[in-house]
Amino acid sequence: MSNKNNDLDSVYxxxxxxIVAHKLLPGTRLKEEDLSETFGLSRGFVRKLLLQLSHHKLVNLVPNSGAFVAEPSPEEAREIFQARRLIEAELVRELASTCTAQDKRLLQEHVAREHQAFAEGQQSLRIRLSGEFHLLIGKLANKPVLTSFLHEIIPRSSLIIALYPGPGPLKGKARHAGVSCSEHDGLIGAIGAHQVDKAVRLMIDHLNEIEAQLQLEPAGEEDVDLKAIFAQP
Structure with a gap:
């Protein structure tokens, strides 16, 4: 039984x-047969896995249609970022109060991997590392309950970023990656210097910036030049 549970945890x-790396995008269908063959699991085991993912709001189970990667609504997106601000402000407050030289080194090593992935164009890896940076703050702050909540909503944040990329030349993965690198460096500086209030402010600003880049509002009506659209070639 323990081996089966370990298999379930590993595949989960x-x-x-x-999802965090944007390899599975919102709306992607997760076929039971494909998952069963990919991971060498029984169909019953796959159903249990999909049910667990649905409980954590990462998958939508649609009767007579199957399982699909969740597509959070704009309202849910705003609530997710509100929750992140509340949770991560407390995590960074705690770590900035207690940060050791070892803690700072671990954060710096992690962000160095982010910079390398970004420089090499490995955007999926870069985005996954970005989410793991936030979880590392929780781990080092030694707040397992708050960190477990964060572990649930980080993937939902990634779905939101993939689903609602903002306007402009940089969208989705590249846009999110570009924002985070330097801001993570700034956070480490404040945390390592035990500048508690500054670290909290930087974390909230960082999350606000990511949310601000999303296109959560419907696009405004624009005048359409019908003559140009239907002009004869």
Missing amino acids: QRIWEA
Whole structure:
């Protein structure tokens, strides 16, 4: 029984990572047969896995249609970022109060991997590392309950970023990656210097910036030049 539970946890983690890295995008259908063959699991085991993912709001189970990667609504997106601000403000407050040289080194090593992935154009890896940076703050702050909540909503944040990319030349994965690198560096500086209030402010500003880049409002009506559209070639 323990081996089966370990298998379930392992596959769940792989799907979690694929969502965080934007390899599984919102609306993607997760076929039981494909998952069964990919991971060498029984169909019953796959159903249990999909049910667990649905409980964590990462998958929608649609009767007579199947399982699909969740597509959070704009209202849910705003609530997710509100929750992140509340949780992560407390995590960074705690870590900035207690940060050791070892803690700072671990954060710096992690962000160095983010910079390398970004420089090499490995955007999926870069985005996954970005989410893991926030979880690392929770782990180092030694707040397992708050960190467990964060572990649930980080993938939902990634779905939101993939679903609602903002306007402009940089969208989705590249846009999110570009924002985070330097801001994570700034956070480490404040945390390592025990600048508690500054670290909290930087974390909230960081999350606000990510949310602000999303297109959560419907696009405004624009005048359409019908003559140009239907002009004869």
